[in-house]
Amino acid sequence: MNNWWKKATVYQVYPRSFKDTNNDGIGDIRGIIEKLDYLEKLGIDLLWITPMYVSPQKDNGYDISDYYQIDPLYGTMADFEELVQEAEKRKIAIMMDMVLNHTSTEHQWFKEARKSRNNPYRDFYFWQDPKPDGTPPNNWKSRFGGTAWKYDEATGQSYLHSFDESQADLNWENEAVRKECGKILAFWAKKGIKGVRLDVVNLLSKTPGLPDDPIVGPTGDGRTHNVDGPKIHQYLHELNQQVFGPMQLVTVGEMSSSTPEECVLYSQEEREELSMIFSFYHMKADYQDNAKWTNEPFSLAKLKQSQSLLQQKMHEGNGWNALFYSNHDQPRALSRFGDDRIYRQESAKMLAITLFGQQGTTYIYQGEEIGMTNAYFSTIEEYRDPESLNAYRELLASGVSDREALIILQLKSRDNARTPMQWDDSKYQGFSAVEPWLVVNNNQISAEKELKDPNSIFYTYQRLIAYRKMFPVFTEGDYRLLDEEHSELFCYERTCNQEKLLVISNFTRKNVAYQLPSDYKTAEILESNYGRKQVEAAFQLKPYESLMIYQK
Template sequence: MAQHPWWQGAVIYQIYPRSFQDTNGDGIGDLKGIINKLDYIQSLGIDAIWISPFFKSPMKDFGYDISDYRDIDPMFGSLDDFDTLIAQAHQRDIKVIIDQVLSHTSNEHDWFNESRTDKNNNKADWYVWADAEPDGSAPNNWLSIFGGSAWQWEPRRCQYYLHNFLTEQPDLNFHNPEVRQAVLDNVEFWLKRGVDGFRLDAINFCYHDAQLRDNPAKPKELRQGRGFSEDNPYAFQYHHYNNTQPENLAFMQEIRQLLDRYPGAVSLGEISSEDSLKTMAEYTSGGNKLHMGYSFELLTNDYSAAYIRETVTKLEQEMTQGWPCWAFSNHDVERVASRWSLNDTTDPKQAAMLSALLASLRGSICVYQGEELGLGEADVAFDDLQDPYGITFWPTFKGRDGCRTPMPWRNNGEFAGFSTHTPWLPLCQEHAAYSVEQQLAEPDSTLQLFSHFMAWRKTMPTLLFGNIEFIDTQEPILAFYRRYQSERTLCVFNLSDQAQLLRLTLTAPSKHTELRHNVGHYDDGSITLESHGCFIANV
């Protein structure tokens, strides 16, 4: 197993710092809060943490609008705190991955403040500027993910600027080599501070079509959301020209060349395109681009064995050289315990099974904070919403606040151990029953099963590195083999809340998980799976 780089087969634990642990009593999580919980994180059996943005920012999109890429926003702490976090994590053999938001900046970044002043300054071509149409309208029909036109008028330049996200997030012009070099210099700043890699936000959005061609319309029956509301006009277009341009592949190579100068440093690209699986394959091909790709394909509402099997199979066919990374939850979508719930309530057994399923797929995995507890989506009232996306599309889409509420550390106290002050988002009262404190006291809790499985997985090279081969099964059973060298592991999952039977002749299983109540049984040619049960065995 030593010949594999550390990130292959890794379990990456995503931390949304605003909601993880508050140590200074302002109701917002901080870097010291992460430091304080490193022993807990280590106990989960994970390999790395991915920390969502903590850089200086006006917080219009809660850190994904960066005004200074080389400093910490005071609400999260200081550079000294970050250095301490790196050192403390590394002492526990935990790698540290941080977000890098390269495609756009905040409109309060010094680069944009200079660029917007006129058409002749030193940063005039650092952002995507375009003249109005003769009638004063936007340069083309491109739309913002957050609603409406992707173009905003700037009276000082008498031009429009492009923003694929909020108007406060102007897009950089990657056709300008000075921009690419400045971006890479910012990335290297953090490499020099000891980070182990980067999750690259919206990385396929770096380049735009230089000709500014209109996106074609998409038929109504093909409009599907991937991380955005399906009633959003963004879904009405094929986004052929405002992202995923061929020039971006060369920039992926530039990123890789930089990372290769820092042994062990890894890149994980977030990719959302018209064919995200194909783009993942392209962006990880040849051993000279990104190390891993990450998409929204398993962050949808389709919870069926057929969909999971077809999605993974398609990626396996496309990605013949790269390495995948899978996730069931993150900070942008409804929590999986609610999204894939079978009866509108969270089921601890289902949550434990889903973590085992995620960790059995070929590739590395991202686990979102609270997923190990089986937390469901919080219901945040409109008056408490912070997310501009949810405020815009309420009530048909409530935005992303429901998955971003504070972590419940204790089952008592007003704020469940997250803070001594009213949190920035209300703490979900239902989450207190799923607190870390409560679940550590229960041998068969979702948390205990999660930690047990992840520790056991580290002993299974088939699950860490093996190929995957699906078995043709009927709903609601998902089954596949993982093969590595001379070993073969069978993985079978019951995606329903009713007991299931799978007839499959096996040699006597030599090793199987000990998931206690979440287990399947093999006897005389049949595998019996309890409600949300799973059966994993070397065969």
């Protein structure tokens, strides 16, 4: 099998915030077409686009009401077909985002299901009676806060929603649901897409009977019974046999809360499930006791430990990883793990070098390549994300002050990643000619400036993308964490036959002394965020300095 995607780099577009061409304040497909030359210059291979299907937009498109149509908000099917063709001319393949765990409550299936308990579509979803005391059917929590059940007056039962109450979970035990989902995937594959990103795909299988979660605390939200469920591997293998394999689709599954061991199973080629997985194991480096909505400082020790464990497990088990620090569901990594003020350029390049040296398919989230930062909104009125708004209400209800709650949102809200793409220095940063749907992060960062500067973050990413195609050690080499106990440095080594790669990154504002391993004395510096050219036996690493050293 041609696993070309192992050397590939994926660029994620959040279309609502990428480029607006019809002046309604919301990005659109024609905006993506307009910027394809920019993406070609960057050197990416796959373009992952978050959902653009017809939707009430309660969760910015992840609540789908028609899987077969483009939402007029973004354009037409003709626009989409043109996007596929124009991308192909530039050797860029399209990866669509697919939500198969739940539909919008505006979807025709759900509208039918809520008509009566005997409707043929009733079994497309999970419906249960309340407990005898009137409380919800079980103690599962929605990922957006509150109970995971919504009572429906018309039929006297509650339906399961793992996310917003407008997103009803599909019942994958029902073979008709699985067949319909296969048809949806085949439809888009015939439109010419080459990849699929599967949203929260590890939630498809639930424990039969949907029992209470026995865990008490932040992780006792139902995940014991709705993450990596008993038939999940069966369902994914079925999809692989029906669609992924025959249509030659690159697939990546979002695996929030899955263990590294499960991640290996999902992505082992011989199991014929998924090409690769998104693990969020390393995204909890600034969580307090596994709780997201806390004002917890970032821990380098946690980041090193979690990324290294997954690197080793995936390599040993022949699994495959999606490498990322940012996406539409995470705050900006630059603001989270680096210094987005004094050392913005250095930090952005340091994170890119640290990530791109690891094993897996690399992902860039829009704006990451120009060093975009968190929004730091100062009022709750500026936020749009339902998860953030729910978290704010829950924080206040738990006794957290308004000021502290806003500080936590500034650090953790998904809206930090969703501010409009900054193309130039015009009023709305070149995103639109009118006021955008979300406040623009007006900090004078722009793609226009980056492209003019030969030492910019953009060109660092461009080179790193090229290295991954040139040197086998990036895709095939094993992984070893070095200086594990060092509190300021993240250092690791990759080895493949005669090739070796050493990555050294200083995650602090301090100068840090570093002694180069003796077997790298004749190596070359592939990438340096401070422009170093010569390998030395001993370095004084500058604040947020990062080096990628190659030995043949």
